Amino acid sequence: MKLVFLGPPGAGKGTQAQRIMREYGVIQISTGDLLRANIRNNTVLGIEAAKFINQGDLVSDDLIVNMIKNELEYQDMDNGYLLDGFPRTLPQAKVLDKMLKDRDEDLNAVLVLNVPEEDLIKRLSGRRTCSRTGKTFHMVFNPPKPADLIDINDLYQREDDKEETVKRRLEIYRNQTQPLIEYYTKKGKACEIDGTGNLTDVFGRIKSVLDKVIKDQINN
Numbered sequence: 473m474k475l476v477f478l479g480p481p482g483a484g485k486g487t488q489a490q491r492i493m494r495e496y497g498v499i500q501i502s503t504g505d506l507l508r509a510n511i512r513n514n515t516v517l518g519i520e521a522a523k524f525i526n527q528g529d530l531v532s533d534d535l536i537v538n539m540i541k542n543e544l545e546y547q548d549m550d551n552g553y554l555l556d557g558f559p560r561t562l563p564q565a566k567v568l569d570k571m572l573k574d575r576d577e578d579l580n581a582v583l584v585l586n587v588p589e590e591d592l593i594k595r596l597s598g599r600r601t602c603s604r605t606g607k608t609f610h611m612v613f614n615p616p617k618p619a620d621l622i623d624i625n626d627l628y629q630r631e632d633d634k635e636e637t638v639k640r641r642l643e644i645y646r647n648q649t650q651p652l653i654e655y656y657t658k659k660g661k662a663c664e665i666d667g668t669g670n671l672t673d674v675f676g677r678i679k680s681v682l683d684k685v686i687k688d689q690i691n692n
């Protein structure tokens with residue numbers, strides 16, 4: 473399955489992506505995680521990207537497109553993939569169309585996780601990320617369990633999860649990323665999913681959509 477995951481910051485894409493990977497065996501390619509790994513490793517890309525990320529702005533399309541092209545080249549994608557956080561602008565979506573065409577591939581679905589803004593602010597302010605694994609948790613709604621093998625001292629609050637930056641990220645989502653929903657609706661790919669409620673309920677909704685996608689794929 474070839475999937476794109478769209479949704480505002482804090483909608484739970486990262487957490488649900490982990491479940492989708494486990495259930496369907498696809499790999500997750502998260503541009504946010506790739507950028508944070510570059511920042512941790514102090515690469516040229518990381519240093520440039522951090523200036524934008526820490527302020528809640530988007531990294532330039534050129535940097536993102538180069539990064540994702542490299543990633544797609546060396547990843548083993550035979551079982552399919554879930555693009556999480558890419559595309560985020562119309563120009564990026566058009567580059568993705570071209571990349572897919574060159575690979576003779578098509579997206580099966582674009583999952584759109586919808587959550588009202590007031591919930592997003594609550595979710596993001598409680599979010600903590602593990603500096604070793606990159607896994608995300610919520611101190612109230614999804615705290616780390618013993619099986620996660622997380623040292624609490626490794627959890628940190630992302631600079632861009634602080635309140636003022638969160639507001640800026642939401643505004644950018646509305647202006648630059650939301651238009652992609654219409655773009656993919658016109659292509660018949662967008663599947664809107666209610667992202668409110670507990671993680672298991674949300675995953676149940678995602679699963680019904682994906683099981684239908686698989687069924688349609690088999691029937692075609």
Ligand code: AMP
Nearest residue numbers: 503504525529530531536557558559560
């Ligand atoms: P995320 O973890 O997906 O919320 O991404 C964190 C930050 O990385 C975003 O707020 C952007 O600054 C940057 N970023 C991630 N993906 C993209 C993208 N496709 N285009 C531009 N900036 C991105």
